[in-house]
Amino acid sequence: MTAIFFLFTLFAIGSFGQDGKRPNVIVILMDDMGYGDPACYGGGPYRTPNIDRLAAAGIRFTNYYAAQAVCTASRSGLLTGCYPTRIGISGAIDHNAKFALNPDEQTIAELMRDGGYATGMVGKWHLGHKVPFLPLQHGFDEFYGLPYSNDMWAYDYNGERWKDTSFWRAKYPPLPLIDGNTTTKIISTFDDQDQLTGSLTKRAVDFINRNRKRSFFLYFAHPMVHVPLGVSGRFKGKSGAGLFGDVMEEVDWSVGEVMRTLKENKLDQNTIVIFTSDNGPWLTFGNHAGNTGGLREGKGTAWEGGLKVPFIVSWPGRIRGGLVRSNLVTAMDLLPTLVNICHLSMPVKKIDGVDFTELLTGKGKSNPRDEFAYYYDRNSLKAIRKGKWKLVFPANSQTYGPPATLGKDRYPGRYGSIEVKQALYDLSTDPGEDRDVQDLYPEVVRELIQVANRYRSELGDGLTNTVGQGVRQAGVVKE
Template sequence: MTLFRTRTFSEIIFSIAFFVGIGFALSGWISKPAASPPNVVLFFIDDMGYGDLSCNGASGYTTANLDRMAAEGTRFTSFLAAQAVCSASRAALLTGCYPNRLGISGAFGPNSPIGLNPDEETIAELLKEKGYATGIFGKWHLGSQKAFLPQQQGFDDYFGVPYSHDMWPLHPNQAKANYPPLYLIEGNMPTKEVKTLDDASQLTPAITERAVGFIRKHKKEPFFLYVPHPLPHVPLAASSRFRGKSGAGLLGDVMLELDWSVGQILQELKQQGLDKNTIVIFTSDNGPWLNYGNHAGSAGGFREGKGTSFEGGHRVPCIIRWPGVVPAGRVCNKLLTTMDILPTLSKLTGARLPKKSIDGVDMLALLKGDDTLNPRDHFYYYYRQNSLEAVRKGDWKLVFAHPGRTYEGFAPGVDGKPGPTTESHDFTQALYDLRRDPGERYDVREQNPEIVAVLEKLAEDARADLGDDLQKRTGKNVRPAGRIEK
């Protein structure tokens, strides 16, 4: 019996080819580089209303770059800021929490002893752990004391203003407010003073230049670029390149310049070959400051504006673009919020979630095109110190009786001077069907008592969790803001 036989020439060739092929396959499998983590660019515009983009209905000027971004990505039409005021809204964006959970409300003034607690974890801190370079260029407004500045909250680089640029000696109520000089901050140090409107007109170009430089510097590593533009918050100012160019007044000029800024950053991503591996998010901190009249933007037909719990205060523009991942030319009307950005970015970058509880929900699967999903079930509208003013579930919104700001019935201001308004209007309880009545004009409580009961139950859950000043209740899961003892 023969244990071995001589193989034919063809069998030998086949064996060699087979093992060589396996070797190449294994070699390719072993040496194939892992896909690089996506870069993140996050625009957060100050006081831009839902109706301030031409793709959302703005007239008199065209936001061509943002319209193109919407055509190349997804436009969200029911996207809410967490609170309709500066500091609170920014805290929610960066931490994924309702701001009142963090002990934060309103807009911090210069030299405020309060800021975002350093114990809270931001998007920048989470992505930095994953090897991301992190930079912010624009308005911070989460505490101007050094302990609260961006480089103490996970950002490698910072250039911009520490709070709203109307908190300066040229404020219309300066005699009453007694604001100190406003300085640009570089890292942790104040640099150039913003003294005049001409100085303010350089904010958008300077921020854009720094953002573009950041992309160039970090093009070979993953990065998180946060661009919170201070404009179109008043006082309005446009550089000479755009002043008078829109044909729609100074507000139109400012919008064109902001649109240009977005275009410059998108162009730089393409030039550096980063376009297809970068998710770009564009949104706003709250609705327009309507009593500034022709220097205020548009709420797009929604009721009221900044500083209110109606849709005009919370409903903000949102466009998300990521070629090949986020569907192009899509419109999504699912309920989402700025708080949902943090858990979504954590999921897509592989970063962990914060150690403390958050309120944002992961919307990544919806973002990628699964329109069968409804990641967010409900939303709480808080304002003032910690007052629950409304609750929304799906398209149903129950507004509670509360004192609040109204712009209705007052003549708006002109050319940078605010018109009158009131902070103590008495709103009554009302139920709105936002699908049929997005302007919140028709109370349908009597026709829908079962819906009212469901929303009242949600409100009770909110009060137990977060509290409610209107009912003099303290939430069991509220955390303290950061505080510097004077």
């Protein structure tokens, strides 16, 4: 990068647009989309031209991690800049949940709104299913979407109601589509699921159009490609790659609609668009699940396939396009980075994210983050990454390998369970995590154990029965 371009980029990052507006921000969050699913990350044989175009116009990251490998925990980390364990969040909650994201935690939306932004959310929330834990109570001016995952309904994998009423899934209440805090529709058939991407995209486009004259923050959290897969007639059977491929092409169309709307309103040059996923693919669903691009395991595990996901940042005219960054970045880092770029106030309480603005400006030698803690289950520290090294700790783990089985055509397979031994992996040469090198590098093992002990002291660890000193309480859901 030339000195002139670098100075221009620094100036652009730190300034408003020509019309005096701070940049708009759109976060497009996919559900269960694996690292290897978009074509620009090696996916196919379906096509994702709009996602690919977004990557070509921006920066594609190859070492981005979700906060955890499961829905609720992951989303809490993205919106608050905290490890989920810090704020008392774990797992994937439903209508029976006794906890939710505490209203005392400050989300990106709250910081944006306090800074004068219009804030809107479209899609899947999954951080509390009723007031006072819905999006309007967490900083969003408006919300249109689902309270939790689209499979949290009382229907069998064939779309019929569960006949065995004693089965726990048969006890789910109707799946609501919510506008604001009010249910406006019930999702009760596969046909209803088929319309989700289209109706949510229409609402996202409407939000952009209505707020084109002011700075806005849009959090567009797709329910897809989480099962049950749903796709409109316009895309059904068109990809040549089965239902999963059809869904991938429709969500890619949705990205294109967002980008088209920005361009039509002449907002594309002053809008930051972020594309990512909440965790890796739910591999037990076989041909209705995505792929990890060769990474080990998937959703629900602390292996790379569970947490490493696509991450693209585009801001035409402000950051150089067509770049690939291998630096370590996490979902928690979005909040402090957006606070910096959008000139907002940081949260009052301690967070875990770091500002990676310099990676966007083109400072190739900048490396704001060097560590990541792999938490899963209720509060178990499963692994530590530092630099290129990952130390995995002894624990029980879900597996999609033997003795598990894979499903097909809407029906899931059967999970497996394995006992994991301590192991050290060099992720720079072994991203598939199959060559344990701890005997060759005992000094690295000792260093990472010290790092792990620091996280245990601060955030706790269920594996060692350690209570973290920096953990805060989640919101308590009352009957």
